[in-house]
Amino acid sequence: MPLPLYLLALAVFAMGTSEFMLAGLLPDIASDLDVTVGAAGTLTSAFAVGMVVGAPLVAALARDWPRRSGLLGFVLAFAAAHAVGAVTTSFPVLFATRVVAALANAGFLAVALTAAAALVPPDRKGRALAVLLSGTTVATVAGVPGGSVLGTALGWRAAFWAVAALCLPAALGILKAVPAGRAQGEAAGGPALRTELAQLTRPPLILVxxxxALVNAATFGSFTFLAPVVTDTAGLGELWISVVLVLFGAGSFAGVTVAGRLSDRRPGSVVAVGGPLLLLGWPALAVLADEPAALFALVFAQGALSFALGSTLIARVLHEAAEAPSMAGSYATAALNAGAATGPLVAATTLGTTAGNLGPLWASGLLVAVALLVAFPFRAVVAAGRSAEVLR
Incomplete structure (x- = not known):
């Protein structure tokens, strides 16, 4: 894999750390800025919504920029938003910085996904995507617990400064290593924006x-609410929350690594094997969560299966959107974050039921079941990416 891919993954690591670490910082933010924890929680929603809306919007605005300039601009804007957030004493200003950071993250990821696919031969797109997304999975392994520890030791502002600092080597790497050529949307004979947007009417693209989105919703629905499962259901101390999050992140890294080698040639096999296992895993975790050994093993397995299946499906988005070269990454980004935004909302509705803390795990199982039921009649689309005819 070319060096620029790993530099892009470093930036994705910084952005993933920012997106996920906020959950552990909310009480301190609320106390420091004199708002309720519920109000502070809207910072997470603002980021997720900004990612969903911002991905296609910012990608459309940036499609005529040179790719290196676009990536560099987005990562510096992301760093600047965190620097402002780290010094502000105003909650509305902090809220605004989260929106700006989300837009920068969305734009960066949309362009980076397209750039990653362009840096390798067509038959290695899935593997390139796995390298890029490994930045997110490493964030769950190291960045999120590290941000939480840093926030506990030095305050939430230190965690924001750390994210801003992480962006600087990534920016330097992009400047030095990413080709300065113009984006695909600018290439001679490249499709017009209207033509690229029209791809969203294609049933195979909509399907993948x-x-x-459904698989990612299941993933983040449970990931968001793992803490009470660890402390209340399993009866472990708060220190074990970080251990479980690291296990989930380690599983995710393993999942995208393995899937990256299979998703280009045998995506149907990844879905056919990983889908049912993922479906069985969420209820199994709900049933066995009070046994720490089973909890640890299943959290790792679910992290691996979730990201293996999710990254394979996102790779299929890039393949199906091949006729939208400058917008394909934004479609993949929007799908990822639509799931990340809706999954926790769906999971939260189960917390007040008799299932209690285990409700999100059952909800994740249901979301995966819906995904598999939708996929089954059109499995050729997922398996080969050549079935527009099947859906017509």
Whole structure:
């Protein structure tokens, strides 16, 4: 894999750390800025919504920029938003910085996904995507617990400064290593924006975007609410929350690594094997969560299966959107974050039921079941990416 891919993954690591670490910082933010924890929680929603809306919007605005300039601009804007957030004493200003950071993250990821696919031969797109997304999975392994520890030791502002600092080597690497050529949307004979947007009417593309969103919703629905499962259901101390999050992140890294080698040639096999296992895993985790050994093993397995299946489906989005070269990454980004935004909302509705803390795990199982039921009649689309005819 070319060096620029790993530099892009470093930036994705910084952005993933920012997106996920906020959950552990909310009480301190609320206390420091004199707002309720519920109000502070809207910072997470602002980021997720900004990612969903911002991905296609910012990608459309940036499609005529040179790719290196676009990536560099987005990563510096992301760093600047965190620097402002780290010094502000105003909650509305902090809220605004989260929106700006989300837009920068969305734009960066949209361009980076397209750039990653362009840096390798067509038959290695899935592996390139796995390298890029490994930045997110490493964030769950190291960045999120590290941000939480840093926030506990030095305050939430230190965590924001750390994210801003992480962006600087990534920016330097992009400047030095990413080709300065112009984006694909600018290439001679490249499709017009209207033509690229029209790809969203193609049933195969809609299908794989929907499936990616459903699987990601299941993933983040449970990931968001793992803490009470660890402390209340399993009866472990708060220190074990970080251990479980690291296990989930380690599983995710393993999942995208393995899937990256299979998703280009045998995506149907990844879905056919990983989908049912993922479906069985969420209820199994709900049933066995009070046994720490089973909890640890299943959290690792679910992290691996979730990201293996999710990254394969997102790779299918890039393949199905091949006729939208400058917008394909934004479609994949929107699908990912639509799931990340809706999954926790769906999971939260189960917390007040008799299932209690285990409700999100059952909800994740249901979301995966819906994804598999939708996918089954059109499995040729997922398996080969050549079935527009099947859906017509």
């Amino acid at each position: 975007m929907l499936l990616g």
